[in-house]
Amino acid sequence: MHRTHTCGELRAANIGQTVTLAGWVQRTRKMGGMSFIDLRDRYGITQIVTDEASSKELNDQVAKLGREYVIKVTGEVCERQSKNPKIPTGDIEIKMTGITILNEAQTPPFTIEDESDGGEELRSKYRYLDLRRAPLKRALELRHRMAHEVRNYLDEQGFLEIETPYLIKSTPEGARDFVVPSRMNPGQFYALPQSPQTFKQLLMVAGYDRYFQIVRCFRDEDLRADRQPEFTQIDCEMSFVEQEDVLNVFEGMMRTLFKKVLNVDIPNPMPRMSWYDAMDFYGSDKPDIRFGMKINDLTSDLKGHGFSVFDSVEYVGGIVVEGASEYTRKQLDELTEWVKRPQVGAKGLVYVKVNTDGTIKSSIDKFYSPEELKAVADKCGAKVGDLMLILCGAKRKAQTMLGVLRVEMGNRLGLRDPHTFAPLWVVDFPLLEWDDETNRFYAMHHPFTAPKPEHMDLFYSNKKEDLERVCANAYDFVLNGTELGGGSIRIHNADVQERMFEVLGISKEDADYKFGFIINAFKFGAPPHGGLAFGFDRVCALFGGQETIRDYIAFPKNNQGRDVMLDSPSKIDDVQMDELFLKSTYVEK
Ligand code: ASP
Numbered sequence: 128m129h130r131t132h133t134c135g136e137l138r139a140a141n142i143g144q145t146v147t148l149a150g151w152v153q154r155t156r157k158m159g160g161m162s163f164i165d166l167r168d169r170y171g172i173t174q175i176v177t178d179e180a181s182s183k184e185l186n187d188q189v190a191k192l193g194r195e196y197v198i199k200v201t202g203e204v205c206e207r208q209s210k211n212p213k214i215p216t217g218d219i220e221i222k223m224t225g226i227t228i229l230n231e232a233q234t235p236p237f238t239i240e241d242e243s244d245g246g247e248e249l250r251s252k253y254r255y256l257d258l259r260r261a262p263l264k265r266a267l268e269l270r271h272r273m274a275h276e277v278r279n280y281l282d283e284q285g286f287l288e289i290e291t292p293y294l295i296k297s298t299p300e301g302a303r304d305f306v307v308p309s310r311m312n313p314g315q316f317y318a319l320p321q322s323p324q325t326f327k328q329l330l331m332v333a334g335y336d337r338y339f340q341i342v343r344c345f346r347d348e349d350l351r352a353d354r355q356p357e358f359t360q361i362d363c364e365m366s367f368v369e370q371e372d373v374l375n376v377f378e379g380m381m382r383t384l385f386k387k388v389l390n391v392d393i394p395n396p397m398p399r400m401s402w403y404d405a406m407d408f409y410g411s412d413k414p415d416i417r418f419g420m421k422i423n424d425l426t427s428d429l430k431g432h433g434f435s436v437f438d439s440v441e442y443v444g445g446i447v448v449e450g451a452s453e454y455t456r457k458q459l460d461e462l463t464e465w466v467k468r469p470q471v472g473a474k475g476l477v478y479v480k481v482n483t484d485g486t487i488k489s490s491i492d493k494f495y496s497p498e499e500l501k502a503v504a505d506k507c508g509a510k511v512g513d514l515m516l517i518l519c520g521a522k523r524k525a526q527t528m529l530g531v532l533r534v535e536m537g538n539r540l541g542l543r544d545p546h547t548f549a550p551l552w553v554v555d556f557p558l559l560e561w562d563d564e565t566n567r568f569y570a571m572h573h574p575f576t577a578p579k580p581e582h583m584d585l586f587y588s589n590k591k592e593d594l595e596r597v598c599a600n601a602y603d604f605v606l607n608g609t610e611l612g613g614g615s616i617r618i619h620n621a622d623v624q625e626r627m628f629e630v631l632g633i634s635k636e637d638a639d640y641k642f643g644f645i646i647n648a649f650k651f652g653a654p655p656h657g658g659l660a661f662g663f664d665r666v667c668a669l670f671g672g673q674e675t676i677r678d679y680i681a682f683p684k685n686n687q688g689r690d691v692m693l694d695s696p697s698k699i700d701d702v703q704m705d706e707l708f709l710k711s712t713y714v715e716k
Contacts, residue, residue, distance in 0.1 A: 129199055129229075135171025139218045141204040146221065148173055149199040149229065151259065152192050153239070162189040164223075166200060167239075169264060174207065174220040175200050188226050195232035195239065195256075201225040251691045254682055266678040270667045272388055274341055277361055277663075280383045284376060286337040286363065291326035293343070297641055298324055299573045303347035305356070308707040319345035322660060325645050327364035328575060328617060331656040332648045336366035341663060350686045353675050355664065357684075361612075364658030370600040370616055373657050374399075374552055377612070381550065381604065388670060393550055401555040406523060410444075410530020412556075415608030417549040418542035420446050422529045423507040425517065434494035436475070442522035444529050445479075447507050448536050451514035452480040459490075466518065466532055473528050477517040481509050534608060545672040549607060556601040556615075558586070559594055559630065567632040568594060572601045574627050575645075576615035587626065594630060604661065611666050614659020621649040 130149040137146065150168035157163075160179035165172050177185040192198065202221040211217030236252075237245025239259050250257040257263060278288065297304050300321035307317040320326075322344045330338045340362045348354060365373060378397050385391040398416070405414045408421040422444050429443045437443050454462075459478055466473035479489040479500050487500045495503075509515050516536070518528050537543050558578050559568040570576060576599045578586040585593045601615035618624045624646050628638035638646070664676040677683040684690050704710065 133170035134166050134168040134173040135215060137173060137204050137216055137219050137221075139206065142206055142219060144204050145201065145224075146204055147199060147201045148175075148221065149197070151232075151239075152194055152196045152198060154194065155189055155192050157190070160186075162186050163220075164189060164192065164198075164200070166198070167259075171216055172214055173216045174211075175202065175223050176205075176220045177223040182223075185223055185226060188228075192228070193232060193234060195235050195259075196228060197230040197232065199227040199229055248685070248691060251683075251685060254692045258681065263678055266667070266671055266673075267681060269388070269671050270663075270679050273384060273667055273670065274663070276384055276387050277339075277341065277380065280380050281337075281339045281363070284337065284379075286339040287335055288340055289330060289335065289338050290340060291320070291323040291330075291342070293319055293345075295320050295326075298322060299570075299575065299642070300324065300344075300346065301569070301573065305345045305347050308709060310706050313708045321346050322360060323362050324573060324575060325642070327362060327658060328645060328653075328656065329648055331364055331366045331619075332651065332653045334366075334654075336654070336656075338365075338658075339363040350684075350688055353677070355676065355680060355683055356688045358676070358680075359663040360660040361663050361666075362658075362660040363614075364656060366654040366656040368616075368655070368657050370554070370602065370657065373614065373616075373659060374554075374602060377604065377659060377661075378552075384666075384670070385548065389548075391548055393548060398551040399554050400551055402553055402557065403555070405553050406526055410526040410528070410533060411608070412553055413603065413605045413608055413610040414530075414551070414553070415534060415537065415543065415549070416551055417544070417547050417607060418537050418540075420448065420533050420537065420542075422446055422526060422533065425503060425507075428499075428503050428506065429495070429517070432494050432499070434491055437519055440519045440521070440525070442525045443517060443519040444525055445477075445503075445507060445515045445517035446529055446533050446536070447509045448514045448516060448540070449510075450512050451536075451540075452482055452512045454478075454480070454514055462516070465535070466528065471528050471531050472524075473518050473520070473532075477519075479504060479509070479515040479517065481511055481513050481515075483512050485511055543607070545607070545669075545674070547607075548669075550611075551605050553603045553605050554601075555598050556603075557595065558582075558597040558599040558601075561591065561595060568630055570627070570631060572599065572613065572615050574631055574633075574642075575617045575624070576601050577618045577623070586630070600657070602659070604659070606669055609665060609669060610662075611669065612659055612661035614657065616655070616657035619649060619653040619655050621646050624649060 131147045134148055134150045148166055150166045153165035153167040153172055155164050162177050164175040166175050177189060179186045200221060200223050202223040204219050205222045207218055207220045235256050236249055237243050239256060241261055243260060294307060294317040297318045298321040302321055304318035309315050309317060323340060323342055327338050342360055342362050343357050344360050345357050382393055385393050402412055405412050410422050425443045425445050429437050463476040466476045477490050481504050482488055487497050489500055504515060507515060516532060518525050556571050558571060558576060560571045561568055579598045579600055582597045585597045599615055603610050604612040618627060664679050667679040668676045
């Protein structure tokens with residue numbers, strides 16, 4: 128046996144025992160005649176000690192050790208002279224009687240400490256070394272625990288975990304597919320699933336009325352915003368349910384996770400907000416409700432006063448930043464530049480300050496009397512010492528910009544503590560979204576989402592304004608300004624599904640070619656059904672109080688979609704290309 132205990136296990140109660148530990152050398156130190164080793168494994172660090180007086184040979188052995196050597200040490204558990212309250216094993220140390228070097232190690236290219244000196248790229252290249260660091264270990268432990276609790280909860284609720292294939296046909300989530308050439312079917316390609324959407328619906332047709340899967344999904348998207356080309360969903364579907372049933376089951380799942388993993392109680396019931404309110408008051412379909420600073424519609428107050436910027440737009444809106452009237456000219460200029468960045472897209476920023484002496488100061492003084500501005504401030508609840516920030520434009524666009532500004536001000540004011548959790552359901556999404564560029568409707572969620580029954584007439588109308596008003600029983604689970612999950616009640620009728628494809632401008636032939644199998648299945652007795660999926664990586668990251676999902680994935684890709692450790696994607700050899708009947712047209716620059 129290589130070890131009797133782990134490096135995180137021994138305590139004062141073990142004093143006097145003879146033990147064998149194995150692990151990696153975190154560091155060695157020499158102090159006078161004494162030598163120390165910090166020995167590390169997955170479970171923690173234990174101090175090993177030897178002194179020249181009792182064994183010169185052992186001491187010499189320690190001198191030979193380098194960082195990350197794998198060793199096995201035998202010795203007696205002793206009380207430590209200078210205790211280290213920072214680590215659980217800090218009361219004891221092992222007085223070494225024997226040591227074996229199990230394997231040597233090259234000097235690692237970065238320090239394996241909580242705060243490493245290695246840059247992102249270097250650590251990715253040596254991911255297996257990075258994974259030795261405690262913060263990553265904690266992240267993967269958290270992920271394991273979460274998956275375990277999800278399985279327990281859903282099992283208790285009667286869900287079956289069923290795997291679905293990865294080599295499939297194009298799926299409907301709206302991103303680009305990753306494709307895989309088929310050697311046995313020359314010239315033909317599989318697509319990797321963007322989600323198991325169609326399969327889980329087919330499982331409902333098959334009668335498996337509660338399905339779930341913790342499953343990998345693949346989307347070939349630009350990866351700027353902390354996304355991964357392959358990521359994991361907790362994917363679920365239920366039959367004979369209405370929206371309320373789905374929300375209850377999954378609110379329960381999240382409540383259980385919060386309680387069991389973080390010992391946090393989330394509000395019961397969880398707040399719900401319509402998509403329209405989310406947009407109007409938070410400028411986002413994933414509102415961060417940890418703080419207020421809601422958007423106020425000031426269109427009727429500020430339009431028509433001769434200020435051409437406001438007079439020429441559809442919408443004017445503002446937020447109140449509490450206690451920020453002291454913002455200097457320089458700070459306001461900087462903020463104006465900030466909203467003009469392409470990521471926000473505003474043309475300019477108007478401010479109204481309610482000074483601490485009660486006077487009003489604004490960048491639009493010329494066009495509005497102090498009384499008019501005071502009335503606006505009062506309407507928005509701006510008090511003495513507050514600052515109002517105002518943007519304008521087309522309604523949803525301006526609201527979205529205000530939403531981005533609101534979050535930024537929330538950050539600047541320290542209102543977004545990652546350890547405060549404010550979940551909610553956003554409900555009543557529009558079914559369709561018009562795109563001016565391509566001049567057609569897109570499904571806001573995906574094309575299998577059902578229109579609300581009371582909106583069926585609108586759904587069959589051929590007028591754009593009618594179709595824009597159709598709502599769906601679609602819902603998103605939002606936490607701290609991040610969408611963690613979403614789903615909908617589905618279409619379960621072949622005619623309605625065909626109408627949906629028609630509304631989306633997908634020809635009958637195309638719909639048949641891509642989704643004929645599911646339209647067909649609906650003709651064989653499809654039950655009413657609905658479901659949702661959670662982005663598991665992101666749920667883990669938020670539970671861990673982190674914004675990035677990379678730490679919660681053992682082997683993530685970088686934001687060019689590369690695995691820098693494997694150096695993949697990479698070319699394949701000509702034989703392989705020929706077997707697949709492939710020829711690359713890419714010309715290297
Ligand atoms: N398949 C959907 C998604 O990946 C989730 C769902 O509608 O259940 O977003």
